[in-house]
Amino acid sequence: MPPAAVIGIGCRPFGRYQDTTVREEAVRAIRAALRDAGVGWEAIGYAVGGSMSGGPADTLVADLGLTGVPFLNVFNGCATGSSALSSAVHALAAGAAELAVVVGFDSHPRGAFSIRPEQMGLRPWYGATGMALTSQYFALKIQRYLYEHDLPPRLLTVVAAKAFRNGSRNPNAWRRKSLSEAEIDASMMLSDPLRRYMLCSPGDGATALVLCRAERAARYRPDPVYVAATAIRTRTPGSFEVLSPSLSIQRGPSPTVAAARAAFEQAGIAPEEVDIAQVQDTDAGAELIHLAETGLCEHGEQTDLIDRGATELTGALPINTDGGCLANGEPIGASGLRQIHENVLQLRGAAGARQITRPPRVAFSHVYGAPGLSGCTLLTR
Numbered sequence: 001m002p003p004a005a006v007i008g009i010g011c012r013p014f015g016r017y018q019d020t021t022v023r024e025e026a027v028r029a030i031r032a033a034l035r036d037a038g039v040g041w042e043a044i045g046y047a048v049g050g051s052m053s054g055g056p057a058d059t060l061v062a063d064l065g066l067t068g069v070p071f072l073n074v075f076n077g078c079a080t081g082s083s084a085l086s087s088a089v090h091a092l093a094a095g096a097a098e099l100a101v102v103v104g105f106d107s108h109p110r111g112a113f114s115i116r117p118e119q120m121g122l123r124p125w126y127g128a129t130g131m132a133l134t135s136q137y138f139a140l141k142i143q144r145y146l147y148e149h150d151l152p153p154r155l156l157t158v159v160a161a162k163a164f165r166n167g168s169r170n171p172n173a174w175r176r177k178s179l180s181e182a183e184i185d186a187s188m189m190l191s192d193p194l195r196r197y198m199l200c201s202p203g204d205g206a207t208a209l210v211l212c213r214a215e216r217a218a219r220y221r222p223d224p225v226y227v228a229a230t231a232i233r234t235r236t237p238g239s240f241e242v243l244s245p246s247l248s249i250q251r252g253p254s255p256t257v258a259a260a261r262a263a264f265e266q267a268g269i270a271p272e273e274v275d276i277a278q279v280q281d282t283d284a285g286a287e288l289i290h291l292a293e294t295g296l297c298e299h300g301e302q303t304d305l306i307d308r309g310a311t312e313l314t315g316a317l318p319i320n321t322d323g324g325c326l327a328n329g330e331p332i333g334a335s336g337l338r339q340i341h342e343n344v345l346q347l348r349g350a351a352g353a354r355q356i357t358r359p360p361r362v363a364f365s366h367v368y369g370a371p372g373l374s375g376c377t378l379l380t381r
Contacts, residue, residue, distance in 0.1 A: 002267075003093035004100075005217035005224040006379070008037025008210030011341045014328045015174040017107065017204045022054045022331070026105035027063045029208040033101065037210040037220055044210075045097025047071040048087045050080035051333035054105045070096075077369025078280065079232065080104055081336025082377060085209065086230040092213050102209045104338075106331035108202030120371045122241070135199055135283070137242065139191035142285025146193075149300040151288065153193045157181045158306055159284040160198045160326055166313065167327025169354040172338075174203055175327040198284040203329030207337035209344075225344045228362075228378040229266035233258040235372030242370035255374040256293040256366060263364075263376040264295065271295040274378075275360035276346050277317065278339035280368045281324040291319070294366050294376065318356045321346060336375060339365040343379050 010032025012025040026049075034041060041064045049057025050073065058071035076083040081104035088100040117126040126132055146153060161181045167173035179197060187196035217224035235241065238252025264271060277296055281287040292299040296317065305311060311319040322328065322342040325335060343363035345351040363379040 002214045002226040002228045004089045004211045004227045005214045006209055006344050007212050007220045007224055008033040009341045009344050011172050011207045013172045014205035022105050022107035022204050025206040026103055027060055029206040030103055033208040033210045041065045042067050044069055044099050044101050046091045046100040048084040049103040050074040050084045051106050054107050076373055078332055079367045079369035079373050079375040080333045082367045082375030083232055086232050088211050089227050089230050098213055100211045104333040105206035106333040107204040135191040138283040139194045145289055156198050156284040157184050159287050160184050163324050163326035166321055166354055167323025170322045173323045173327045174329045194283055200282050200325035201329045203331055205331035205334040207334045207341050223348055225347045226380050228380045229263040230377045231259045231262035232375045239372050241372045254293050255372055259374040259376040260294040263378050267378045273362050274364045275362050276356055277319050277364040279366040281320055281326055314357045321354050336367040347381050
């Protein structure tokens with residue numbers, strides 16, 4: 001049996017908060033997840049949370065209740081949510097508690113993410129090269145990838161259009177207006193080949209989950225979603241670092257390759273069995289790259305996959321069904337759990353207007369955090 005199950009979910013609308021704070025929204029997300037699970041805060045025996053700039057997650061107990069619950073703070077860049085989930089799953093599997101809460105939240109100002117290379121174990125000259133502006137790094141990476149695998153740049157437009165189309169069906173998405181491919185192609189070029197609508201925006205958001213030990217799941221709800229596997233991996237020699245202005249002479253695989261492989265092996269599930277997937281799409285090019293690095297397709301197969309509509313809601317392998325980072329923006333602490341929230345809704349058959357055509361049994365999620373860390377999770381019914 002899998003180690004844990006998701007029995008409650010809560011997600012607050014993503015965007016830029018004006019009349020509330022991200023901390024207040026994190027509390028609301030937790031309370032929504034508790035209601036969904038049918039349990040009270042006093043029943044929670046373990047908690048994990050993460051945020052880059054929203055403050056320590058453990059301080060949320062001031063609003064939720066001073067129960068003395070063990071509460072860990074986690075930060076792993078864009079993989080914060082996935083890492084918090086992994087920590088809670090391991091705690092439940094070890095018998096530390098029966099019920100756990102996982103929360104991710106963040107709030108970022110307008111513009112590009114502010115990065116301090118020295119805090120990431122990188123040299124100060126990273127900033128001087130211009131790579132601390134993430135759009136430049138993303139652009140160079142996808143330029144090389146398109147060339148190496150003979151992929152047409154038009155795929156970036158198709159990926160972005162799909163994201164906004166899916167986001168228009170998601171009441172929690174920040175960008176809820178569908179954009180045509182022509183509108184995307186007419187938008188400002190920011191870092192060639194990435195245009196304005198091919199990059200996500202830093203923003204605000206909060207998501208929470210309630211987990212329980214898998215063998216107790218049926219006590220709480222008739223339709224639990226099981227965490228079949230969760231894996232976190234960091235980079236190895238030759239891996240390409242986020243923000244890096246150069247490549248190793250001996251190039252190694254991405255942490256995504258190792259994390260995905262570990263998750264599939266743990267679950268005893270093959271990539272071909274995945275019915276729906278959420279992958280890191282900080283830019284449109286990232287979705288193309290991560291489709292292959294996770295094993296969901298081969299490098300160079302993305303053109304055929306996308307052109308035959310396989311990644312659409314009605315396709316054989318729907319990708320980023322809630323609009324991904326492109327439509328939701330990226331509050332760093334919340335993004336990974338937003339993916340889990342979406343996959344749980346889809347597995348329950350409760351995703352509304354964006355519910356995929358085929359009833360899903362296996363859902364996959366992937367995140368990537370700077371400078372080189374990946375988290376992958378498999379959920380099953």
